[in-house]
Amino acid sequence: MAEEASLEVAMTLIMYGGEAKSCALEAISAAKKQDFKQAKEKLAQAQEALLSAHHAQMEMLSKEARGEKTDYSLFMVHGQDHLMTSIAFLDLAKEIVELYQKIDK
Structure with a gap:
């Protein structure tokens, strides 16, 4: 089950990454x-996706802090790498x- x-x-x-x-x-x-409204919306969506990933990561870290064993796998390494590069x-x-906004002015 832990796996x-x-x-x-x-x-x-x-x-989410x-x-x-x-x-x-x-x-x-x-x-x-020069569609800065769309750019800001996409940045906000990216931030929301990272927040969702962060919640999953924090849940796993909290379990480990309570002494619950976490299984490590290549998937987990890839997931952590994906998250960090996305950040x-x-x-x-x-x-x-x-x-681009400064150039546009």
Whole structure:
């Protein structure tokens, strides 16, 4: 059962991390076209996806802090990697959108 729960968390991290990265890419694309309203909406959607992933991650960390064993797998490593790169990607996307806004002025 613990293995199934770990797999579910890993898949949640992969899914929401991927969604966040996709939304961040769409934000950059919108900003490139000077559609800053759309860019901001996509950045907000990316942030929401990361928040969902963060909740799943915190649930897993809380269980481990209580002494409950967590099964580690390549899926979990991939999920954590996906989440962390998506966070970094969103941070860069915010900066790129801001730069496009400055260029547009």
